[in-house]
Amino acid sequence: MAETPKPEKLTGSAKVYKQLREDILRMDLAPGQALDEVGLAERFSLSRSPIREALVKLAGEGLVQVLPNRSTIVSPINFQDxxxxxxxxxxxxxxxxxxxxxxxxxxxxxxxxxxxxxxxxxxxxxxxxxxxxxxxxxxxxxxxxxxxxxxxxxxxxxxxxxxxxxxxxxxxxxxxxxxxxxxxxxxxxxxxxxxxxxxxxxxxxxxxxxxxxxxxxxxxxxxxxxxxxxxxxxxxxx
Amino acid sequence: MAETPKPEKLTGSAKVYKQLREDILRMDLAPGQALDEVGLAERFSLSRSPIREALVKLAGEGLVQVLPNRSTIVSPINFQDxxxxxxxxxxxxxxxxxxxxxxxxxxxxxxxxxxxxxxxxxxxxxxxxxxxxxxxxxxxxxxxxxxxxxxxxxxxxxxxxxxxxxxxxxxxxxxxxxxxxxxxxxxxxxxxxxxxxxxxxxxxxxxxxxxxxxxxxxxxxxxxxxxxxxxxxxxxxx
DNA sequence: AGACGACAAAATGTCGACAGTTTTTGTGTT
DNA sequence: AACACAAAAACTGTCGACATTTTGTCGTCT
The missing domain is CATH 1.20.120.530 (GntR ligand-binding domain-like)
Structure with a gap:
């Protein structure tokens, strides 16, 4: 009741974050796959700024890994651990x-x-x-x-x-x-x-x-x- | 031995992240204090982009809280929990x-x-x-x-x-x-x-x-x- | 006097462009 | 043919500017 239904206006980076998160968790994005910023920007019809923000957030949760000056990748599944x-x-x-x-x-x-x-x-x-x-x-x-x-x-x-x-x-x-x-x-x-x-x-x-x-x-x-x-x-x- | 000493060239946002993290953990930045992006940009002599990136990273660790469209604040100490x-x-x-x-x-x-x-x-x-x-x-x-x-x-x-x-x-x-x-x-x-x-x-x-x-x-x-x-x-x- | 609404100021969200690295491509030599 | 080196392409890191949203102020109306 006191809960907002859902269709709240989401900020661009939040939408990207949510979508990428879902894609990763559902394995629609394969572990190890490179996430190109410009490619994602085109896919979401946004600039690179909100894309980067989403990727940094995902990196904080360990769902992606940012390789400095190289592309960020979907975190591989670590069989060793x-x-x-x-x-x-x-x-x-x-x-x-x-x-x-x-x-x-x-x-x-x-x-x-x-x-x-x-x-x-x-x-x-x-x-x-x-x-x-x-x-x-x-x-x-x-x-x-x-x-x-x-x-x-x-x-x-x-x-x-x-x-x-x-x-x-x-x-x-x-x-x-x-x-x-x-x-x-x-x-x-x-x-x-x-x-x-x-x-x-x-x-x-x-x-x-x-x-x-x-x-x-x-x-x-x-x-x-x-x-x-x-x-x-x-x-x-x- | 196989460890790099330390003086590796850090990227701008990494430096901001490291510094802010230390300031927060040492309580040099008071809980609840607002972190203005333009102010931080001036303090570190950088643009807002690396500042934002650092803040998003810190938010992922729960050290700061980003209030959408409002200022980000240092996470308050939650006595309730x-x-x-x-x-x-x-x-x-x-x-x-x-x-x-x-x-x-x-x-x-x-x-x-x-x-x-x-x-x-x-x-x-x-x-x-x-x-x-x-x-x-x-x-x-x-x-x-x-x-x-x-x-x-x-x-x-x-x-x-x-x-x-x-x-x-x-x-x-x-x-x-x-x-x-x-x-x-x-x-x-x-x-x-x-x-x-x-x-x-x-x-x-x-x-x-x-x-x-x-x-x-x-x-x-x-x-x-x-x-x-x-x-x-x-x-x-x- | 208090409340409502329009306006102004400031901060965040986003954009396009430039600079610095890394990777790839291409060329020439051994 | 294989290797070394150099030029180029592609991508990330950063910048300054614009757009949007929120906050604070002032003025008007009841």
């Missing part, structure tokens, strides 16, 4: 979700439940249309709805940054149609439902466990992606 | 320091020990010259040296951001000469020494405890600052 990434995701997911269960208001619980339902719907839509966006986006929304309820702006910010990166990984997995995972939307929703119930009971220990298992699930999905052999049907000797 | 800040500092300090103990190399241990000695020296210098900078700066260096040894770039980044804010709080405390704390440099060094020993033993559980106590010490110092009555010698009836 992947174990550390997953560790940190686990830690902050446990922290945010536990605190959320312990500090939530009824209004926040309702929002979380709504986000859960939206995820189930989005996940089914993704299967039906073979488009990963709704599944991943609504999953992100669900966990961020929980994180917001923890009321710790620092944890929310850090966890959000990790989830952004997780989004990229999720889309990467789907791009290769690695449907090896036989988890249905209903399976994932069952986990989410358990989480919501734990939050409803204010059961911190329980949701910390669930968050840990959920993080491990993500870890496993990522492992599947790496281990999957996409060329096994191709005979080397023919 | 202080408990959450201290909680998060505790959590990430425990995590980084424990992992550091478990994963450190001998070279990193040596660096940590060197940082401890530098802190003791700096802390004494601060008492002697009544200048908080060496004490706080070397304390920051000590804990960051430990954090770097944890080898988790995500935790290092997040913890570093929290320590930046802690730096501001430390300087704020000293600005009011709130010498109520009767902790000598030697007292603090004793705690640091225990930490180094625990890291040397690779004793994760022990250093997690020490890190927790150390964070609580900071919490207490901050409480002292808030509770201290700086006007008690002023009689209301005279």
């Amino acid at each position: 992947m174990p550390r990434f997953l560790d940190t995701l686990d830690l902050l997911q446990r922290a945010t979700h536990r605190l959320a269960a312990e500090n939530r208001t009824d209004a926040e619980l309702a929002e979380i439940e709504a986000a859960r339902e939206a995820f189930l719907e989005g996940s089914r839509l993704s299967i039906a249309t073979n488009n990963s966006v709704p599944h991943i986006e609504r999953n992100y929304d669900f966990h961020m709805a929980i994180a917001r309820a923890c009321r710790n702006p620092y944890l929310i910010r850090f966890y959000g940054q990790l989830l952004d990166e997780a989004k990229r990984l999720g889309h990467m997995r789907f791009q290769f149609k690695s449907q090896t995972t036989n988890l249905t939307p209903e399976d994932l929703d069952a986990q989410h439902k358990q989480m919501v119930e734990a939050i409803a009971r204010r059961d911190g220990a329980s949701i910390e466990n669930l968050a840990h298992e959920h993080a491990n699930l993500f870890r496993g999905q990522f492992m599947d992606y790496v281990m999957a052999n996409h060329t096994q049907r191709v005979a080397v000797e023919y | 202080m408990p959450r800040f201290l909680d998060t500092l505790d959590l990430l300090q425990r995590a980084t320091h424990r992992l550091a103990a478990e994963n450190r190399t001998d070279a990193e241990l040596a660096e940590i020990e060197a940082a401890r000695e530098a802190f003791l020296e700096g802390s004494r210098l601060s008492i002697a010259t009544n200048n908080s900078v060496p004490h706080i700066e070397r304390n920051y260096d000590f804990h960051m040296a430990i954090a770097r040894a944890c080898r988790n770039p995500y935790l290092i980044r997040f913890y570093g951001q929290l320590l930046d804010e802690a730096k501001r709080l430390g300087h704020m405390r000293f600005q009011f000469k709130s010498q109520t704390t009767n902790l000598t440099p030697e007292d603090l060094d004793a705690q640091h020494k225990q930490m180094v020993e625990a890291i040397a033993r690779r004793d994760g559980a022990s250093i997690e405890n020490l890190a927790h106590e150390h964070a609580n010490l900071f919490r207490g110092q901050f409480m002292d600052y808030v509770m201290a009555n700086h006007t008690q010698r002023v009689a209301v009836e005279y």
